[in-house]
Amino acid sequence: MAEVLVVVEASASAGVKKVTLEMLTFARTLGTPSAVVLGEAGDITAKLAEFGAEKIYVAAGEDIDGYLVSPKATVLAALVQQVQPAAVLLGSTQEGKEIAGRLAVKLDNGLLTDAVAIDADGTATQAIFAGSALVKSKVTRGLPIVTIRPNSTTPSPAPAAGTVEQLTVSVSDADKLTKVVERVAEKKGSRPELTEASIVVSGGRGVASADNFKLVEELADLLGGAVGASRAAVDSGFYPHQFQVGQTGKTVSPQLYLALGISGAIQHRAGMQTSKTIVAVNKDPEAPIFELADYGVVGDLFKVVPQAADEIRKRK
Amino acid sequence: MNIVVLVKQVPDSGAERTLSASDNTVERASASNVINEMDEYAIEEALKIKEAHGGEVTVLTMGPAGATESIRKALSMGPDKAVHVTDDALHGSCAVATSKVLAAALGTLNADLIIAGAESTDGRVQVLPHMLAERLGIAALTGARKLTVDGSQLTVERQTDEGYEVVTAATPAVVSVWDTINEPRYPSFKGIMAAKKKPVQTLTLAELGVDAGEVGTAGATSAVIEFSKRPARSGGTKVTDEGDGGTQLVSYLTAEKFV
């Protein structure tokens, strides 16, 4: 069976990201998964092997880390030409999409982004228009280059050899035009990554202040979830932009989405309406969020949320 | 500084959107169309740079004839002129083809700085800026929440999941921006009147030297083969808090095994 290249998403703090394991799981239906690590592999190779990576290609060094995206796409394109894979899967993240875009141009090949499923023949399912419609799409020129949205499937282990192969990194000056001079981590504690979390607790304008977001964080921590925010909450300075859920923020698809003081505008729905279960707390019984909530509490979040937090502590 | 801003017209994300029944492309003809929201931030950033450093701002749009409406609206914010690439053969172009056409148009414009939105609300593909940089062989500083121009040196704070990265490059370059970068101005009455007289050059594929067979549905590198509306979600249980709303909520979460 042909190889399927899975471009690994990992972070210094969390190790291999869940979307990587999902991609390895999808890759098995398309061929033999090979993981591609663009950066230092550290100690993640065991995990990649556990989830089915027969081979693990590693391209590391200053030429990869010191510049934005371009060298990674060049190394990946060379690898594609060398192994002629059945497909290339990447994460539907900013960087994953950017690498995919460059790869598509280099190979004059089609690409599909934001897939939530992929069939054995490379047909991808995408949720479009704020999650209101589903399409099935195919790459019609070249091999399937597909970016996969986190939380699309449940990763399952399938131990494989995980043979590591170092790649030689040979990039041109054109790949070194954009230098990365600093990487700054902004604190977010030990919470799971927003797009990968199985529980997301989000606050909106109803939370009323940055200080009050502690309530949202407390509930998220009790449930082991991530914290999200509506745009109104972000624009009002209650919570940082990287946690915004919606049209111009992150798309999340957790098992449970809890919306606190969020009205449920169409642009907010765009980022969360494919969640498995939706729960809302809002004092306005007419709030549109109730139209999609599996369970809704009409009430003041400043009363309901602290009581819920106490109750969870009691039950633990 | 010679700045080109990439502006796309898209169906309003606040209204019902669909694919055309005949060929599964985004239904644009009957949609209520607007400037892609993120591109308004790109226009604002270009205008601020012009105000601080001088130069000229050109709007570049590829889209159907009806996109002139969004072009005039963009011009009413303050840019000097526009280039509209329009050709019936472009209908149904994929991202790969769009980047080919926009790169060809940029080839005629001699820009020092190309500013785009980070993503468009119709496709949300987020790939065009890097595709253009790849084709033009110039730098790309994408996902900016802050842009600093110092002569020919550009510095961007690139927003990431973990925080941000500081990236630098020299012009010519493509920069893409998020909505955290600025607050777009509203067009003034004077701006709206002035926009009516600003030059809008239209370009066809032939004029750009791009073969019609490489773009549109004919040259698409991917195709939508099936389209279905998701069944709308319906509301479930709704309780009114009468002093035990939090407890009831947790009972539900426990029953659903989240606690």
Ligand SMILES: Cc1cc2nc3c(=O)[nH]c(=O)nc-3n(C[C@H](O)[C@H](O)[C@H](O)COP(=O)(O)OP(=O)(O)OC[C@H]3O[C@@H](n4cnc5c(N)ncnc54)[C@H](O)[C@@H]3O)c2cc1C
């Ligand atoms: C192009 C475009 C893109 C956009 N992108 C996004 C996006 O990515 N994400 C996003 O979220 N929005 C986005 N928006 C904005 C969106 O239209 C809404 O304005 C926004 O989602 C509203 O946020 P909200 O629900 O927090 O605020 P509001 O609509 O003001 O709702 C606040 C809710 O809190 C309730 N409330 C108030 N106090 C309490 C209390 N004490 N207890 C309980 N409930 C209370 C109120 O009843 C109300 O329903 C976008 C808009 C546009 C035009």
Ligand SMILES: Nc1ncnc2c1ncn2[C@@H]1O[C@H](COP(=O)(O)O)[C@@H](O)[C@H]1O
């Ligand atoms: N047809 C187009 N005409 C002009 N600019 C475009 C077009 N398509 C995309 N862009 C630009 O590229 C950005 C990213 O778009 P996308 O890669 O489609 O998500 C947009 O915000 C625009 O600035």
